Amino acid sequence: MNKPNQIWQRAGKDLLDSLQSGPQGLTTKEAQQRLEKYGPNELQEGGKKSGIRIFLEQFADFLVIILIVAAVISAVLGDVESMVVILAVITMNAILGTVQTIKAEASLDSLKQMSAPTAKVVRDGKTIQIPGRDVVPGDIVVLEAGDAVCADGRLLESASLKTAESALTGESLPVEKEETPIEAEDVPLGDRKNMVFSGTFVTYGRGRFLVTGTGMETEMGKIASLLKTTSEKKTPLQVSLDNFGKKLSIGILVLCAILFAVSVLVRGENVMSAFLFAVALAVAAIPEALSSIVTIVLSFGTRKMAKEHAIIRKLQAVEGLGSVSVICSDKTGTLTQNKMTVRQLYVGGRVIPAAQADFKDPIQEPLLRAALLCSDATVNEQGEIGDPTETALVRLGEDFGFDELDVREHWPRLGELPFDSDRKLMSTLHQFSGGYMLMTKGAVDVLLDRTLLGPGEREEIERVNQSFSEQGLRVLAFACRRMETMEVSLEDENNLLFLGLIAMMDPPREESKQAVAECIAAGIRPVMITGDHVVTASAIAKEIGILTPGTEAVEGAVVEKMSEEELKEFVPKVSVYARVSPEHKIRIVRAWQEKGALVAMTGDGVNDAPALKQADIGVAMGITGTEVAKDAAAMVLTDDNFATIVQAVKNGRNVYANIRRSIQFLLSGNTAGILTVLYASLMALPVPFAAVHLLFINLLTDSLPAIALGLEPHNDRVMHDKPRPRSEGILTKPFLLSVGLEGLVIAAATIIAFHLGLNYGGQAAGATMAFSTLCLSRLFHGFNCKAAEPVIFTRKFWNNKPLLAAFAVGTLLLVAVLAIPVLEELMQAVALPWTLGLAIPGLAIGSMLVIQLLKAIRTGFGRKP
Template sequence: MMEFGSFDEKTAQEKTEPEPLAGLTQREAAERLEKYGRNRLPEPPMAGPLRIFLRQFLSPFIYILMIAAIVSFMLGENPSGIFILAVLILNAVIGMIQEYSAQRSAAALRNMVKGVTHVIRDGIGLSIDVEELVPGDLVILSSGDRVPADVRLVSSHNLAIDESMLTGESLAVSKNAGAEVEEDALLSERVNQGFASSIITHGRAQAIVTATGTSTEIGKIATHVTQERTSEPPLMIRIKNFTYQVSAGISVAIFILIIIMLLKGSYSIEAIILMTIGLAVSVIPEGLPVALTVALAIGMERMAKCSVIIRKLIAVEALGSCTFICSDKTGTLTVNELTIRRIVLPDGHVIQVSGEGVAPGGEIHGDTELRHLRELCVAGVLANESHLNYAKGEWISDGDIVDIAFLVLAKKLGMSITELRRQQTQLELIPYEPENAYCGSVNFDGDTKWLYAKGSPEKMLEMCDQMETVHGPVDIERHLIEEQFESLARQGYRVIALAKREVVENHHHKMEQMSFLGMVAMIDPVRKEAYDAIRRCRLAGIEVAMITGDHPSTAKSIAVELGLCKEHERVVTGTMIRQAMTKDPEAADDLIRPARVFARIEPQQKEQIVDSFMRQNHFVAVTGDGVNDAPAMRRANTGIAMGKRGTDVAKETADLIITDDNFASIVAGIEQGRVVYNNIRKVVALLVATGFSALLLFFMTVIAGLPMPMIAVQLLWLNLIANGLQDVALAFEPKEGNELVCKPRSPDEPVFDKRLVEDILVSGIVMGGLAFLLYYLALQSGESITMARNQTLMLMVLFGNIRALSSRSETRSIFSLPLRDNWFLTFAVPIALLVHVSAMYTPWISDVLQIQPISWEQSVQLVLMALILLVVEETHKWYQRRRARF
């Protein structure tokens, strides 16, 4: 593609041979279309549903269960085989749906460059499909157009382009075809170029297409977005590790058990195989995928009530795992609307202005009747091309955001914009030109012609020899005004100065001998809710950094106000990162590690920042609303898009969307994400503990030389009754209230941490030990094997119920957790028990399961034995709470 940014205007025109103003010939355009391809963005790689479905079977759990299913069918145990296959297929379908829905992340990017554009070919103006544009085409651009490709301006008039979607800069960028820029200039500094998909806010231009399709800046972003995400969600990492650990443990344990049974010589091969199948199904937590999906789905529903929409189910928990949030400034931490906060009059009067956005709410603190204050406001309204109207219950603005800020100020002062413009007829408009750095308007009030101007303070001072005061115009004190300006600039304000003079000559553009009216300090105000949200993030152990394309002084001012950094701390700029990256990643890490404010950052650099924090072992969430945020959002562990202001690209790339653009909603999402993970741990604690107890029971039985304590079909039934409803019910547990006072989990923290392993061992040993004791005593007392197994199965069902209730919290007592907080579990426990008791009295079921009713005396004994588990677990929790205090 062509590089024009560093060429001067004449050289750029010469590049459109043979005739610059005639554009390309149709023949040349066709040849270039063949060479460079169509002006469109890449299609994302798509995997078909079948391929995604088959991928779901790549898991050690699945391998073991598939072998168990095959062996079951070979031995004629069809119910067992069908049961196992049903679980496998359900798990695969759920996984396929989740993964297939994530493949549309680049669709909005392709839509952004579709449409019609105006070009000159063979000296004739034409309207063509945007996809037919080629490098070298001469395009005509005007206000309201979307720039169709990357271009080098050939001529421009009063041109400004909104590039916030690419650069993060909240203000439209004034463009100048005659400007020269360095070859390695930042995007925000390339004032002689335009970029695909940015919006022309006002003015017109002719430009040469320099890049199309994937070679454009947005095309480079699209290429990044369509690539596979390099980072896995933390839950997937933990579950994967958990799967391998449990699979290996179960395989080794069952292998050892088989060896012992073979050495004993009292068990037939068929009995050993059936026991292995039943035990594998009972011990393997195959219910985890379903419970996991339910937990995530419940979390997704709860997050939706907090204005957080989840696009990818696994992102529910990922948000709760993040240790670092990289937040966009414009539109995320701020409202993305310039607001006048301070008015500084030449005689030293300072007027404070409150409120934010285009709504004229707020107060003016100061003498609002000052004559020169109102004259300043008149100048801001008349040297103005924008409009502000109230319709359908809201304020609607149209035009440049600087102009709109002056209209809002007029409303706050109680001035009628319509009446003011009617009283002072506009005779001539002096449009804003970048090289002039001001705009103006000549108006007639019925008696006198007035020239009003506004622009940069430096330019306005050059034009003025007087300044307005309470006592009228006096000689200007430049040093005083310069000090005021420098003070405002250091505080991160965008400063606009205003001036006026009476027009007595015919030359309206004579910009001299004017009277300085004062300066206004504007800022894109911080969202009110952002302060508390950042405080709560820190309370939860989550660091927050602000990444923006704005000027460093503006970024630092906002960051200090939010408490993200101190006055003495450094702002890291894109230039600094570029220089560090030329050395090595470690130098970049050293630069980025302590920083919490990043300014003048380009999209690729935002990715580099995310990569750096991820190398530092952080799980990173990236928020944003523009195209410039998309690559970093894709790169990060979790991408968060703003719903109201977010572009389609940002929303499609994100894992979740904040519908109210409220940074505080992220905190609510983090809390729910942590609730989801805690509930998943509760499910794991239930499933693994009951499975471990069954494994321990069989080990002790085989070592003692006793018959198997349960047959294969009883193990399958126990797995269904003890865990089938209760594990899913635990996914409905509400928050415990301490989620946001705990530090984030380490990315390397396994599901089986010390606390969970200890809990599983304690409960598993108690359940397995007591079940073996019951089975042994029953046989010793002369009970038949069938009755001994019947009582053992009943005890294991009771254990499952108590274990489910106890698993509601890892540390809190079961008696401190109201049953009404989880009605699903409250009903699931007695229903599971009722189903098992009913099976005892249902002939055909009892025959298959080889169970029968038990006496009341036996029932009481079993309940008392089951309550031992409750006593042990309550004692263990008390010990954990006591240990945590010391």
């Protein structure tokens, strides 16, 4: 037989010997030497980048570099205004990016803060209290109820010890601990009953454990390592904007090179003059306001979401969440209430829903009274104290008017046999009807062996118990017996009278079922990933609609045995993963990502942090969530409500649609300007714009309407669409077609205006007409960009107040330029007769009507609601 090599397989004495420790603990000298050898009991972190370095790295972007070059050229050409605008925009974005990066790197700091600050250890045969960071392997640590566990270790003693491990394993109930070795070699973290782990805490009982791992060698340390090695993903908006910036800049440079060649070779212009005009056009054509507009739109989106209980820690997460196709959700505290609740009773030979419990019913009353009396929990205005299972029993009484204090005062406890993990029973003795009554609760199979049952009665109880278990319910059995004396012993827990069964569950949130249904309707696949048992997880998943016919529920052990390629093909079949480790969560998320899905991961515990960071969008719980989870996440739910995620998805999709509107407005308008210049060059006509015209258009008629379109009112229709493919960027073929057609229509109106001006008064009048028509056409074009279908003559045309304001401001400024002599001279414009003046709004409105007609043709003349 092989010698046990896992910590949980080995006997306590064997481990003490191997760590050169003993019942008296380490000596002070030995502890100091080990502290120097192993280092302090705290989580380490890699070298951090300085704030300056993070700031400078924000400029390592192709579009940003192009804009910096453009700013320098603008300064050389004397266009100081453009240089200031460009540098201000990219500096602002760099500052925002730096702040976000620094916040994102706070995960390890939060992990360190979770370590227990102090610990009671045995040194030189005496129990002393020391800082938690000074605990070393080989130390014997004393645990009592309420203590935080400072390190990983093997239990040497356990007196009804229970620890809450939900933050580490996802297990919703405190775990009963025992000191006996476990024979199996492969044991999931949640089933290592003879071990305790750093970052957990004691809810019941007492014990002692031998420290086997400190600092980075603990399970929490492994999570910290995962956080350091896990890379954060860019959202689709980041990826598409990166690609968009490169394509846009290259395209503009190519167009400017063509323009330069035409000017020199066809028109015979001076090489330097042609070069300077081409560069100036490139500066004007690159929408340097794009990044800031996108940031502003995202910022407004975050404000709206904050009012709806979703705090965004990273701006791009607004859009990223809107395109999520898979949500991997923790169960405990996320889909469920993280509170045990009684669901069913079995008493008097029948199953009774908890809502129909009746303390006045003489058949039910003994069971319900025993449940309340045989419990150490209390529920009051200050909260709940005690084991969640026992608090559920007390709450059952409170809900139906069976006051805890009144019952316990009427039937005072005179003695008890505390719960023991070996016998799996707890008994309390009470004064009762002139005598004494022993109330006993415990595991169903154990208690049935000690009760007096009639023929077939046990089989019926076991059948009901099996039915409860298949529903994922935790079942406790209750019994009693009369006593002649106040002296009680373990032998008295025999020959009991069976009272009934009480089945309970951590129930799903009321909103979860509807939220899951909305996710599915929106093409989003919800997946439950939990550390809880597979039966319990499956029951919850079925109830809320996650576990559907054709999908499976599996345990983490199944994932453990699979290769990455096997898991990639397996994940679409699975809706529930139970008894999983942090490593399993990351592998599942990565497998979905390899399938092309954009994955959101929700969670609240330390064990969720690596997967929250690995996921495209990490969503942490704000109330029950640990600081680790919050810092690793891109979004935090302040109400811990899964339904808030659905609203966040809706907001994200609307924000992305608004960003597309802004980009479409900018690109189609810039396209119109470039086409007008190219037309004039190819036709050997005078330059249609002065440099100051391009600057006016660039700074005023670009930014205000684009920002206003980013604030377009949200609608529910976006939830009828499927998520965008992960690989789909902003520059889709339909999008480019719309930009090209709309730019061409506006350019046509501008060219007509240019010819009218040329015919009237030469180059100056032609430039004034082209400039004015392009400005006003772009202002009207803002209404075209509101939707893919026609909006004219509908309420949607008027429902964006910021856009109406931007139109009014832009129009007034244009009128001022054409009507005020000082501004005319500054803007290099000339006075126009009233007939040409009327042609400007006529052409601008005409371009809008043509584009609206094109939209009607494209959508079949049908308007969506």
